[in-house]
Amino acid sequence: MTDSKAPRTGSKDSNPVAPAPAEARTAADVVTPALVTGLAKGVVGSGRTSSRSPLTGQVLAELPESTPEDVATAFEKARAAQRAWAATPVRQRAAVLLRFHDLVLSRQSEVLDLIQLETGKARLHAHEEVQAVAVAARHYGRRAAAYLRPKRHTGAIPVLTKVTELRHPRGVIGQIAPWNYPFELSVGDALPAFVAGNAVVMKPDTQTALTALWARRLLVEAGLPADVWQVVLGEGPVIGPEVADRGDYISFTGSTRTGREVAQRAAARLVGSSLELGGKNAMLVLEDADLDKAAAGAVRGAFSSAGQLCISIERLYVHESVADAFLERFVARTRAMRLGASLAYGADMGSLVSERQLETVEQHVKDAVAKGATVLTGGRARPDIGPLFYEPTVLEGVEPAMTVCGEETFGPVVSVYRFSDVDEAVDLANTTAYGLNSSVWSGNGRRARQLAARLHTGTVNVNEGYASAYGSAQAPMGGMGDSGLGRRHGSEGILKYTEPQTVAHQRVLPMAPSLGMSDEAYAAFMSRSLKALKVLRFR
Incomplete structure (x- = not known):
């Protein structure tokens, strides 16, 4: 266990630092x-x-600022x-998206550098954005005409x-x-x-x-x-x-x-x-889950982009029969994560984006520890790497009175809770005003999907943290409750970006008495017609 009161510098118990390649680029080389x-x-x-780069704290660029005018x-x-x-x-508009798709993939190194410099995230996590944009461009480039055609x-x-x-x-x-x-x-x-x-x-x-x-x-x-x-x-x-x-x-x-x-x-x-x-997303690990895969998935789900994504996992619910075995694997993987600030692949996690995010993370962990929570690993900043680095942190013994229990941290902090049966796990996962994303891990796919349908979130991933649902661009993605309105994808x-218009062309006969019909005769005719349409199974 890592001492939560340890000095705010690297130590033999700290997460290792990913070595930077000798030819690593700097902000001056890119911007x-x-x-x-x-x-x-x-x-x-x-x-x-x-703007400033969170990797160094130095000014990155001077840009125009807009007024209301x-x-x-x-x-x-x-x-x-x-x-x-x-x-x-x-189709011409869609062709623009398809050309953009190719340009993004061929020139991705340019935007990967910018994403890292502006957000501080690890390069692999920056590449998630490249993947998502390419998928969206391809999907709407291929399907827009069908979505928009007259029906x-x-x-x-x-x-x-x-x-x-x-x-x-x-x-x-x-x-x-x-x-x-x-x-x-x-x-x-x-x-x-x-x-x-x-x-x-x-x-x-x-x-x-x-x-x-x-x-x-x-x-x-x-x-x-x-x-x-x-x-x-x-x-x-x-x-x-x-x-x-x-x-x-x-x-x-x-x-x-x-x-x-x-x-x-x-x-x-x-x-x-x-x-x-926002989101306070839950991951459920059932007693029949593959624990090695679940532990690796929890690392991805909780610490991608240093936890600074709305769909990241902040609550881990683990069946009590496998909790110790799962935590042994999960904590070991978390402690082995390499932190790094270079514009290259190799780091498992990067930096937080601002002093405000760092302060929030530190406050949530400090409050939890003061009220009795245990830090299983992490729990400290790493100024030896960069001004806004914070170790991936796993907490246990979190109670409702602790800020981290209910409020979104938006950082590399996850709380672990134990449950005894599935109904309890569902109730715990749904005990939040948020409803953005959740995750279920089980060796029984059918059981996991049935459980997923009971979770009050816009997306549920089975045996993955968040990427499977988000990356499926044909399916809607968005939140319930305090997590938002509407969907993307x-x-x-x-x-949602269109106004529907109904054009109804009435032919031969009007929607009114005609051909000498009285009002009463027209009403009777329409009543018989409506009954017939039901029998004929018209919709």
Whole structure:
């Protein structure tokens, strides 16, 4: 067991440091003045702001900062460009996504460097974003035409009423993207909006703006008209409301608290919104699970991107009959994780993104230990590696009075709980206002899937932490309860960016008395017709 009061430096009990390759690149090698100047052209703004790399704490880039007036200008430009873009045939719009797919994969090293420098995450975790964006681009590039094509429906009077459902773009989408997945949650969310014929005004987090701007430049290179994607930068409380108050639809990913404010602003204008918010996600390890695989899966689920993703695992429920054996494996794997700050593969976990995230993690662990929880491994910062590194941490003995029990940590901290039967595990997993993601591990797939259906979360992964559900782009992904509204991916991920229109063409006879019928005769005729339609099994 690691002493939670140990010095905040490396020791023989600390997680090892991944060695950096001799030819490792630095921030200066990647973020050149020419790169910053080129990307900054994509921002509508006249002020100045800066971002810092969590890996070193040093200034990474100076970028334009937008004012409320700049946001208004961005929407004007987007609206002017959207009309021509919407008139472009959907297959031509989809072809842009397919070209973008190829560009992303061929030039991925560029964006991997930027993601690491801006978020501090390990390179393998940065590659998860590349995978997700490529999958979304391929999926909507191939399926958009089918999702958006006119659909025939049975009319009020079969044969006589011809009904067609059309899908129109909403116009200009206001998108507010977070810092934790700056590639996937910026362009990945915007792709279905673009292919549906919309323009987008996006406010990425300034901390990770270079990644979003790189994505914009690449998508323009793939054929997207430049004015169709406008980017504004600035403080969330200043610029965020301006974006939310102007979009014809609002896409937001972030905290539940801010999400409520965004939803209220959208509702006040009677426009739609989709919100992916927080999570306190649970993983259930049943007594028949493969413990080696479950332990490896728990490491991935809890510590990918240093736990800074909404769908990461923060609560581990393990059947009491296998808890000791599971923890032996899980703690050993966690303690062996290599921490690193280089722009190369090899590290198992990177850095937290900000002082605020580090403070939250430290406060949650400190509060838990003070109230009786045990640190099985981790529990300390690692300034010997970088200013915002914190060891992957496993807690046991967590009680409801502890902050970490119910509040989202959004860091590399997971709490372990023991249960005696499956019904108890389901109740424990569902004891939260959140409902984003969950995970079930069992040697019996049918049993695990039946259990998954009882969990109150938008996605459930069987024998995986989060990646299987998220990576399945044809299926909807999103949260229940305080975890949000709406879904990304699949048909819902693109149709939310459209307005449905029903066109009903009545032929031969009107929907009213005709051919000399009295009102009474018409009512009787329609009643007989409705009964006949039921017998004939019309829908």
